[in-house]
Amino acid sequence: MTVLVSQVNRLRKLKRPVVGVGCASIGDTSAAFSAHCASAGGNLGNIYAFYKGFKMCHELGLVDRIPRLVYAQAANANPLYLYYKSGWNDFKPVKASTTFASAIQIGDPVSIDRAVYALKNSNGIVEEATEEELMDAMAQADSTGMFICPHTGVALTALIKLRNSGVIGAGDRTVVFSTAHGLKFTQSKVDYHSKEIPDMACRFANPPVQVKADFGSVMDVLVKYLGDKAPKH
Secondary structure, X not given: OEEEEOOOHHHHHHOOHHHHHHHHOOOOXXXXXXXXXXXXXXXXXXXXXXXXXXXXXXXXXXXXXXXXXXXXXXXOOOHHHHXXXXXXXXXXXXXXXXXXXXXXXXXOOOOHHHHHHHHHOOOOEEEEEOHHHHHXXXXXXXXXXXXXXXXHHHHHHHHHHHHHOOOOOOOOOEEEXXXXXXHHHHHXXXXXXXXXXXXXXXXXXXXXXXXXXXXXXXXXXXHHHHHHHOOOO
């Protein structure tokens, strides 16, 4: 699995299709091209832009196929997911409820038609993530050294679900678009790891340790922690 950051400031003037071009340029450009690309969305403009970038690469002969696009929504704001589950038969806006993935808290997306076009033309999949699922996924990712946002937790939840169901195979190359840095969402992380979110088990919590605001105190805690983790001979 490769996690990419979609917002590269110096390339933003080229608009989002550049993300698809960037994905096509990692590794070799043909057989190793990703089988699946997963992203979270609310207003739905980015999935079409990603598709447009991949389509451009395909037309230029840089890749021999377009990856299967996976779009994930928070269950508290999931009109595209419900539309997908209906077989694309009946789109209905929803009243979005509060979600930790606040940037995709959108119940009536502007770019619904373009998103559906992109998904249909890439044999795409739509998944959803509950608040507990997205926060658990965020915590699991952070435990590997990443520091992701709740929106990326939504995309990772889709990856986990599709891997568990066998839709994504063990050997499939999958790109997950990381939406933002976790430093923008520190309070939700503190609440999760402190187990202070109502009705949430916080299964992967790593409880914070209160330390005096000086270098020596921080180092004492780290030395003790690393000493406890060291293998015993």
